[in-house]
Amino acid sequence: MPPTLRTPICDLLGIEVPLMQAGMGNVAYGRLAAAVANAGGLGSIGGIDITPEQVDEEIRLFRSLSDGPLCVDLGFPANAPKGLSDVQAPDLPGPLRQLKRELDERGVEVVPTTDQAISLADNKRKLEISLDHGVEVIACALGTPTWVVEACHAKGAKVMSIVGLAKHARSAIRNGTDVVIVQGTEGGGHTGDVGLITLLAEVLEFSTVPVVAAGGLVKGSQIAACLTAGAQGAWVGTRFLATRESGSEDVFKEAVLEAGYDSTLRSLLFDGLHVRMLRNRFTEVWEGHEDELSPYPVQRVLTMPFKYAAMRANLKSHMSLPSGAGAGMITDLPGAAEVLDRLVEETVEALRRVEKTVEFR
Numbered sequence: 191m192p193p194t195l196r197t198p199i200c201d202l203l204g205i206e207v208p209l210m211q212a213g214m215g216n217v218a219y220g221r222l223a224a225a226v227a228n229a230g231g232l233g234s235i236g237g238i239d240i241t242p243e244q245v246d247e248e249i250r251l252f253r254s255l256s257d258g259p260l261c262v263d264l265g266f267p268a269n270a271p272k273g274l275s276d277v278q279a280p281d282l283p284g285p286l287r288q289l290k291r292e293l294d295e296r297g298v299e300v301v302p303t304t305d306q307a308i309s310l311a312d313n314k315r316k317l318e319i320s321l322d323h324g325v326e327v328i329a330c331a332l333g334t335p336t337w338v339v340e341a342c343h344a345k346g347a348k349v350m351s352i353v354g355l356a357k358h359a360r361s362a363i364r365n366g367t368d369v370v371i372v373q374g375t376e377g378g379g380h381t382g383d384v385g386l387i388t389l390l391a392e393v394l395e396f397s398t399v400p401v402v403a404a405g406g407l408v409k410g411s412q413i414a415a416c417l418t419a420g421a422q423g424a425w426v427g428t429r430f431l432a433t434r435e436s437g438s439e440d441v442f443k444e445a446v447l448e449a450g451y452d453s454t455l456r457s458l459l460f461d462g463l464h465v466r467m468l469r470n471r472f473t474e475v476w477e478g479h480e481d482e483l484s485p486y487p488v489q490r491v492l493t494m495p496f497k498y499a500a501m502r503a504n505l506k507s508h509m510s511l512p513s514g515a516g517a518g519m520i521t522d523l524p525g526a527a528e529v530l531d532r533l534v535e536e537t538v539e540a541l542r543r544v545e546k547t548v549e550f551r
Contacts (some may be wrong), residue, residue, distance in 0.1 A: 192531065193538035199369065199400045199422040203327060203348060204259045206230030207534050208423030209413070210402065211430045211526070213263020213329055214379065214512070215239035215307070216501070219437040220251030222430065225526035227258030234261040234329060238307045242315045249323045261327035261350070262320040267463075268333050270310045271487060277308065279491045283482035285459075285475040289496050289508065292471070298503040305494045307461075308487040321345040329371070330362070332380060332463070339366040352404070352425070354382025356392040369400050371425045375456065376406025378428050378466050378514035383456070387419065394420040408516035410536020417537070418544065426533070428514040433526040441506040443523060445470070451518035460493060460510060462486030468511040472500070 197208045211218065211226040213234035223233030235252065237245045245262065252260050271277050282290065290300055320328060321341065327348045330338060334351040342349045343366070350369040351362035359370045372393050374386025382389070386405040393401055403416035404425035413424045431438055432446045445468055456466045459476045462485045467473060476483070483489055493510070500508040524532075 193535055195534045195538055197417070197422040199402070202368065202400065203232055205232050207530070208402075208417075209530055209533055210234065210261070210423060210425045212404065212425050212427035213237065213261060213331075214427050214431060214438075217431050217436055217438045217442075218263070220248040220255065222433065222435040222437060222526055223248075223260060224252050224255035224258075225433075225435045226430065226530055227252075227256040227260065229527035229530040230258075231530050232259060232261055232327065234263050234327075237262045237316050237320070238265040238313070238331065242312065242319055245316045246319050246323075249320065249325065253323070259326035261329050262316070262325050263329040263331060263352075264313050264316055264320070265307060265331045266310070266313060266333045266335050266338060267486070269486065270313070271308055272310050277487050277491045279488060280484070282492065283479070283484070285479045285482060286492060286496060288475050289472070293496070293499060293503075293505075293508060296503070296505065298499050298505060298508075300495045300499045303495050303498050305487075305490060308490055317341060321347060330367070333358075334362040334365050334367050336365045350402070353393075354380075354389070355384065356389065356396075359393045359397065363397060363399055367399060369402055370397055371402045371404050372421075373425070374403075374405030375466070376515040377404055378431075378454070378517075379512040380463055381405065381456065381466050382464065386416070390416060390419055390421060406514045406516040408514070408519050410533050410538070411540040412516075413533060413537045414540035414544070417541070424533075428517050429520060429529055429533070430526055431513070432520050432523055433529055434523060435526045439501060439504055439509070441504050442509065442511055445506055445509075445511050446513055446517045446520055447523065449513065449517035449520070451515075453517060454513055454515050458483050458489065460512070461490030462488065465512060466514065468513045468517065470509070470511060471507045472496070472510055 210232040218236035226233035
């Protein structure tokens with residue numbers, strides 16, 4: 191009989207095991223979320239980078255594949271522009287001019303793009319669509335406004351807040367969030383500068399809601415450590431990126447499998463907010479040119495055309511590759527259900543080892 195793992199958050203979210211697949215942009219679509227949900231965890235759709243119409247399509251796809259609860263991950267940064275066309279980009283800085291020359295040499299065209307991640311109006315519409323579909327959980331990245339919590343609770347949805355600082359956890363709790371996800375600096379994508387174990391301990395001292403751990407978690411032993419510290423679950427990203435159902439490009443998955451223990455860096459170069467990603471040519475051109483970075487959201491408007499051009503061309507060297515620091519421990523590309531089952535088994539085994547090796551008096 192396979193091992194089981196359960197904490198109180200399972201009842202709160204209607205899941206069988208306290209493992210949650212992160213809503214990674216351009217990675218977490220309906221197919222991946224359904225595979226995780228069908229295996230007993232919480233599947234998530236990354237709604238930040240896609241259009242409202244795509245959010246609708248991916249939720250419908252999930253519902254056709256799974257009867258489990260669904261999370262949609264949306265972004266609500268305080269300094270987000272109201273509309274998609276409200277940000278005027280300046281001339282290209284030197285690093286992006288260099289990237290353009292290199293892409294031109296490879297026959298890759300960089301074309302203007304409408305960035306779905308920066309518009310408050312756009313994300314409001316995505317929230318409305320999600321709630322109209324009866325989505326059970328909304329994950330708030332980069333801020334948890336009170337109006338979002340109220341809208342979710344009015345439709346019976348739970349709210350989870352992803353935070354990178356203890357003060358942000360306090361704010362989210364004051365605003366009524368149901369769960370706090372503390373993401374340490376080890377996490378991929380947008381992340382703070384405090385390590386997970388430290389941040390988890392800080393937030394557990396005052397949190398009045400369940401706390402979930404995130405950031406570089408790819409092994410059950412890491413999850414067991416977080417549960418022992420007091421977390422009620424784990425929010426896992428990069429390990430689910432490297433699965434068959436992941437919506438990321440095959441070359442992105444290859445990059446994760448090739449990564450070493452020192453292959454990531456945390457920088458403002460992606461969008462003006464701190465993001466952890468794999469080192470490659472996309473990051474290398476900015477070395478020594480940090481003074482040419484623009485603040486969010488201008489930096490995002492500048493870099494997105496290059497990100498999508500490299501993605502379309504499957505040019506791994508020039509793509510933006512958000513990834514957690516745990517990528518160096520990922521060596522295979524299984525199905526998402528297998529990853530979930532493996533994490534449960536590893537976590538239970540690690541907890542049992544603690545019982546056998548630690549003496550309590």
